[in-house]
Amino acid sequence: ALNQEILRLTANGESISSSKLFRLARYTSLQAQITEQINRYNSQADLRLRSEIPELLTLANQDSFTLVREQFTSLLGRRAITNAWDLMNERQVEEALALLTNNSPFNLEYSRTLGEETADRIEQELIRSIVIGRNPRVTARLINQQLNTALWRSLNTARTAQIYSYRTASHINYQNNSHIVGSWTWYSSRDIRTCSSCWAKHGSAYSVNQILNDHHQGRCVALPQIKDSEKYGLENLEIERGEVLFNQ
Numbered sequence: 615a616l617n618q619e620i621l622r623l624t625a626n627g628e629s630i631s632s633s634k635l636f637r638l639a640r641y642t643s644l645q646a647q648i649t650e651q652i653n654r655y656n657s658q659a660d661l662r663l664r665s666e667i668p669e670l671l672t673l674a675n676q677d678s679f680t681l682v683r684e685q686f687t688s689l690l691g692r693r694a695i696t697n698a699w700d701l702m703n704e705r706q707v708e709e710a711l712a713l714l715t716n717n718s719p720f721n722l723e724y725s726r727t728l729g730e731e732t733a734d735r736i737e738q739e740l741i742r743s744i745v746i747g748r749n750p751r752v753t754a755r756l757i758n759q760q761l762n763t764a765l766w767r768s769l770n771t772a773r774t775a776q777i778y779s780y781r782t783a784s785h786i787n788y789q790n791n792s793h794i795v796g797s798w799t800w801y802s803s804r805d806i807r808t809c810s811s812c813w814a815k816h817g818s819a820y821s822v823n824q825i826l827n828d829h830h831q832g833r834c835v836a837l838p839q840i841k842d843s844e845k846y847g848l849e850n851l852e853i854e855r856g857e858v859l860f861n862q
Contacts, residue, residue, distance in 0.1 A: 616640040616740075617750045632741050641740070649733040652764060663772050667779045671710060674783035675701050682795060682838050685848060700790040702783060710782055732764040774830045781826060781836070788822045788838055796841030797821055799853050802834045816856025 619640045620630055628634075635641050679699055686692045702710070736757050743753040788795045797819050802812040812834050819839070820826075826836045839850045 616644055617753075620744065630744055632745065635741060635744060644740075645733055645737060648736055649730060652732050652761075656768065659768055659772055663775055666776065667711060668707075670776055670780045671702070671707060671783040674780045675787060678784040678787040678838065682791070682840070685838075685840055685843075685851070686846065687848075691846060695794065698791075698794060702786050702790065706786050706790075710779065710786065732760060735760045735763075770830055774832075777828075777832065781828070784836060785822075785825050788836070792822050792841070794841060795822055795838045796843075797839045798826075798836035799839060799851065800826065800834060801837045801853060802856060804856070804859060808833075813856040813860045816859065817853040818855070 616638070619638060623630060679701070682699070683692050683695050686695055739753065739756045739760060742748075743756070788798060800812075800815045800818045800820065802808050802816040804813070804816060809829070812828070812832065815834070820836075826834060828834050837851055837853065840846065840848055843850045
């Protein structure tokens with residue numbers, strides 16, 4: 615519709631400057647629709663993310679305990695760990711949820727700025743296309759690219775928030791049970807998607823008070839190491855360093 619209006623004006627001998635473009639009703643309507651539609655999508659994505667995070671916290675509770683329990687080979691040892699293990703309490707769950715959803719970087723990224731930023735980038739493409747006289751199909755393809763970028767950013771942010779919530783709950787569990795978990799070891803996926811930094815950190819050891827700080831969509835995990843393992847007749851997990859594995 616905007617293109618038809620521009621063609622009608624130019625057919626009548628009028629030139630379309632950027633300032634005149636801004637005054638066209640079709641143009642302002644299109645910009646408003648773009649912002650509205652992306653923000654509607656973002657609201658749905660935000661709602662979905664918020665609803666899934668409690669499940670991820672629960673899953674992290676279970677998995678962090680399992681990772682520790684499975685290191686004890688005897689039935690007696692596993693029973694003792696079950697009795698001694700302290701799960702996240704209600705206050706810690708609430709704090710974790712607030713950290714991840716209320717005015718968090720994840721929330722702000724795609725709930726407040728994404729729609730406006732995408733609309734602005736599309737606006738620049740429209741202006742450039744009109745100024746240099748691009749074919750409407752080319753302009754449409756460029757706009758689609760901007761929308762695809764917005765979708766990718768939203769998915770990237772949502773996945774990162776989900777992974778971060780799981781990892782945060784795992785660390786809280788290790789800290790709650792520092793009488794059992796003495797440290798943790800950085801463990802990466804070690805595949806063709808693993809970045810050089812994560813390869814380098816693979817196998818490195820950290821105290822329970824340190825948090826695994828991974829990049830967006832990072833898949834690394836913290837493997838718990840038993841405190842005073844020799845007292846239980848156990849050997850801690852031996853993880854070969856990533857540099858050695860990479861060179862192999």
